[in-house]
Amino acid sequence: MTTPMVNLTIEGRPxxxxxxxxxxxxxxxxxxxxxxxxxxPGLPVAGxxxxxxxxxxxxxxxxxxxxxxxxxxxxxxVHNDKSLDARKGVLELLLINHPLDCPICDQSxxxxxxxxxxxxxxxxxRYREPKRFNPVEDFGGDVMYVPNRCILCTRCVRFMxxxxxxxxxxxxxxxxxxxxxxxxxxxxxxxxxxNVVDLCPVGALLSKDFLNKARAWExxxxxxxxxxxxxxxxxxxxxxxxxxxxLKPRANEAVNGHFMCDExxxxxxxxxxxxxxxxxxxxxxxxxxxxxxxxxxxxxxGKKAHVVANPSLSNEVFFLLGRIVAKAGGAIHFxxxxxxxxxxxxxxxxxxxxxxxxxATGAELLGALRSDHPYAGxxxxxxxxxxxxxxxxxxxxxxxxxxxxxxxxxxxxxKLGRLAAALPIANVVESDGTITNLRGRVQRFLQAKAAxxxxxxxxxxxxxxLIALGExxxxxxxxxxxxxxxxxxxxxAGMSFDSLGLKGTDVAGAVAGASR
Amino acid sequence: xxxxxxVPYTPVFVGKRKLDLDAILLxxxxxxxxxxxxxxxxQEARGWVSEAGVTEVAAALELSAAYVKGVLxxxxxxxxxxxxxxxxxxxxxxPCLCAGADKVAEAFLRHTGCNELxxxxxxxxxxxxxxxxxxxCGFATPVQINADTVENVTADTVPQILAGLK
Numbered sequence: 001m002t003t004p005m006v007n008l009t010i011e012g013r014p015x016x017x018x019x020x021x022x023x024x025x026x027x028x029x030x031x032x033x034x035x036x037x038x039x040x041p042g043l044p045v046a047g048x049x050x051x052x053x054x055x056x057x058x059x060x061x062x063x064x065x066x067x068x069x070x071x072x073x074x075x076x077x078v079h080n081d082k083s084l085d086a087r088k089g090v091l092e093l094l095l096i097n098h099p100l101d102c103p104i105c106d107q108s109x110x111x112x113x114x115x116x117x118x119x120x121x122x123x124x125x126r127y128r129e130p131k132r133f134n135p136v137e138d139f140g141g142d143v144m145y146v147p148n149r150c151i152l153c154t155r156c157v158r159f160m161x162x163x164x165x166x167x168x169x170x171x172x173x174x175x176x177x178x179x180x181x182x183x184x185x186x187x188x189x190x191x192x193x194x195n196v197v198d199l200c201p202v203g204a205l206l207s208k209d210f211l212n213k214a215r216a217w218e219x220x221x222x223x224x225x226x227x228x229x230x231x232x233x234x235x236x237x238x239x240x241x242x243x244x245x246x247l248k249p250r251a252n253e254a255v256n257g258h259f260m261c262d263e264x265x266x267x268x269x270x271x272x273x274x275x276x277x278x279x280x281x282x283x284x285x286x287x288x289x290x291x292x293x294x295x296x297x298x299x300x301x302g303k304k305a306h307v308v309a310n311p312s313l314s315n316e317v318f319f320l321l322g323r324i325v326a327k328a329g330g331a332i333h334f335x336x337x338x339x340x341x342x343x344x345x346x347x348x349x350x351x352x353x354x355x356x357x358x359x360a361t362g363a364e365l366l367g368a369l370r371s372d373h374p375y376a377g378x379x380x381x382x383x384x385x386x387x388x389x390x391x392x393x394x395x396x397x398x399x400x401x402x403x404x405x406x407x408x409x410x411x412x413x414x415k416l417g418r419l420a421a422a423l424p425i426a427n428v429v430e431s432d433g434t435i436t437n438l439r440g441r442v443q444r445f446l447q448a449k450a451a452x453x454x455x456x457x458x459x460x461x462x463x464x465x466l467i468a469l470g471e472x473x474x475x476x477x478x479x480x481x482x483x484x485x486x487x488x489x490x491x492x493a494g495m496s497f498d499s500l501g502l503k504g505t506d507v508a509g510a511v512a513g514a515s516r
Numbered sequence: 517x518x519x520x521x522x523v524p525y526t527p528v529f530v531g532k533r534k535l536d537l538d539a540i541l542l543x544x545x546x547x548x549x550x551x552x553x554x555x556x557x558x559q560e561a562r563g564w565v566s567e568a569g570v571t572e573v574a575a576a577l578e579l580s581a582a583y584v585k586g587v588l589x590x591x592x593x594x595x596x597x598x599x600x601x602x603x604x605x606x607x608x609x610x611p612c613l614c615a616g617a618d619k620v621a622e623a624f625l626r627h628t629g630c631n632e633l634x635x636x637x638x639x640x641x642x643x644x645x646x647x648x649x650x651x652x653c654g655f656a657t658p659v660q661i662n663a664d665t666v667e668n669v670t671a672d673t674v675p676q677i678l679a680g681l682k
Contacts, residue, residue: 141631167582168580169582170585170586171580171586172589173590181582181586181589182582183580184568184570185571497657
C-alpha cells in the first residue's frame with residue numbers, strides 16, 4: 001500500500017509529499033527551513049516552543065508547522081509579515097531571561113537561538129527587569145546544565161523518556177522559575193545520554209569533555225563512521241589544528257537515526273596519539289618507502305604469511321591483504337574485542353554492540369578468519385604480518401616462534417623487538433575507505449586530518465607491497481581499490497564510492513532494510 | 517539523606533496511610549491520576565515532601581521520580597523543605613494590600629520571630645509567606661494558618677491570633 005500524495009504550496013513552491021507529513025517536514029522538501037526549537041525529527045512532537053508557527057491560508061490563526069499535517073491545496077507562508085511577527089515575539093520572550101553570554105558559551109556558532117535571533121529577532125529587548133539566575137548544575141555523565149540559557153524546549157526530557165526509556169529528566173517549577181531537573185539520586189550516566197547535548201538547540205546542555213575546548217567555527221568537519229563497535233554509526237569528525245576534538249552523530253535513518261553512544265563519542269583520543277610509527281623501517285633503522293616495501297616483499301620469500309589484522313581496518317585493506325596472502329600463501333586472522341551490549345530502546349536495531357570493532361563483517365566477507373586466538377599456529381615457516389594491531393597486545397611467544405615479523409601499523413612498534421620491516425600507515429581519520437557494519441551496510445569514511453610523518457594510507461602501502469611481489473596493483477586512490485574490490489567480490493558487486501554516497505549501501509544478500 | 521533532611525526517611529505509605537492511598541486509588545482510572553492526593557498524604561504526614569518522599573510516591577504510583585518531582589515543584593502548595601508547625605499565609609493581593617496587608621505580614625514576621633518571608637522561626641513554630649488571592653476580599657486581610665482561615669486581620673490583632681495558637 002502506498003501512501004497517497006498531497007499537493008500544497010509552501011512559500012510559492014508547489015510540492016507533493018506523502019499524506020501525514022508535517023508542514024515543517026514538507027517545507028524541508030521545498031527547501032524552506034521553518035525555524036523551530038522543540039521539534040526534532042528523532043523525537044515525539046511536543047509543540048511547546050511556538051517558534052514554528054506559520055501562516056496557512058484560510059486557517060483562523062497561525063499553525064504550529066511541526067504538529068500540523070499537510071492538506072491538499074494548502075498555501076503556506078513562512079516568511080510573510082504575520083509569521084515573522086510571531087517568531088519575533090517568541091524570540092523576544094525567549095530572550096527575557098537568556099543571559100546573552102554568547103562570548104563565553106560553548107554553543108556559540110552552532111546555536112539555533114543565536115542564529116534565529118540574528119536572522120529574525122528584534123535588535124533590542126523591551127524588558128528592563130533583572131534576569132532570573134540559576135546556578136550551573138552537573139547532570140552526571142558527560143553532561144553539564146546551564147539553566148539560565150535553557151529555553152525549555154524539552155527535547156532532552158523527551159529523549160530520555162521516549163527514546164532512551166530511562167525518564168530521569170523533567171521540567172521542574174513553573175513560569176519563569178522553570179528549569180530542567182534530574183530525578184532524585186539520578187543523572188545522565190546512561191549509555192546514550194550524551195545525545196541530549198546534541199539535541200539541545202542552545203547552550204544549556206553542554207559536553208563536559210568539550211567544555212571550553214574550541215569555538216564551533218574553528219572546527220573542520222568530515223563525514224566518517226564510528227569504529228567503536230560493529231553498529232557503524234555515521235559520525236562527523238571535528239578537528240582543530242589537525243587534532244580530533246569532538247565526534248558528533250550524523251543522521252542516517254538506516255543505521256543510527258540521529259544518535260551515537262557515549263562510548264563511541266568520547267573514545268577519540270587515540271586518534272590523536274603521539275606514540276606513532278612515522279617513518280618506514282627496514283634492517284633495524286629508518287629508511288625510504290621503496291626500500292622498506294622491497295624489504296617486506298623479500299621477507300615473503302619461502303614463507304607463508306600469517307597475517308593478524310585489526311578488525312576495524314577498511315574493506316580495501318582486507319581486500320589487498322587477501323590478494324597478498326593469495327600470492328604468498330597463508331591466511332588473515334583477526335580477533336574481535338568484546339564489551340557489553342547497550343541498546344537504545346527507542347530506535348529499532350540500534351545498539352552499542354558487543355563486537356567492539358567496526359569491520360568484522362567486511363573482513364569475513366573478504367576471506368579473513370575470525371578467531372579468539374589469532375596468533376595460534378605461528379611457526380618458523382611463517383612470516384608474521386601485523387597490520388595495525390596494538391604492539392603491547394602481541395604475545396611474545398608468537399613473535400619468537402615466527403620466521404620473521406613485519407609490522408604495518410600506526411603505533412610505535414619498538415616494543416616488538418627486531419622487525420624485518422615496518423611500514424607506517426594512516427589511521428581511520430587520516431585516510432579514506434569503507435567499512436561494513438554487522439548488518440552488511442557498506443559505508444564510507446572520509447579523511448579528517450593529515451597523517452603524521454611519512455605515514456601513508458594502508459591501501460597505498462599494501463598496493464606497493466603487491467607490486468613488489470610482482471602483482472598488478474596500480475591503484476591511485478582508495479576509490480580505485482574499492483572499485484577493484486567490487487569487481488572481484490560478489491557481495492560488493494556494482495558498488496563504487498559514488499554509489500555508496502555518504503549513507504552507504506547494503507551488501508548483496510543482506511536482508512533489505514535490516515542494515516541497522 | 518537528601519537536602520533539608522535531618523533524620524533518616526521512613527516510608528509514609530504504611531498502616532493507615534497505606535489504606536488511605538489504596539482508597540484514593542480506587543477513585544481514579546489510573547495510578548497517575550492519584551498523584552496529587554498521594555503527595556498530600558506525604559505532606560500531611562511529614563509537613564513537607566522530601567526527595568525520598570518523591571521516590572516513595574513514584575514507586576507507589578509506578579511513575580518516574582523525575583515526573584513526580586516535576587509535578588511536586590509545579591505546585592507551590594507542596595513544600596519542598598520543612599516549614600514551621602504553623603504555616604501562615606497572608607493574602608497580599610491588591611484589595612488586601614489596599615487594606616494594609618503588608619502591615620499584617622510585617623506584624624506576623626515581627627511577632628513570630630521569623631523576620632523574613634519563607635524563613636522558619638528559630639523555635640521551629642512559624643513560617644510566614646505572602647500568597648496570592650485567598651478569595652476573601654470582602655474580609656480583608658484574610659490569613660490562612662495551616663488549614664484554617666482567619667478574616668479581617670489587622671496588624672493590631674496579630675499578637676492575639678498568635679496567642680490563640682496552641
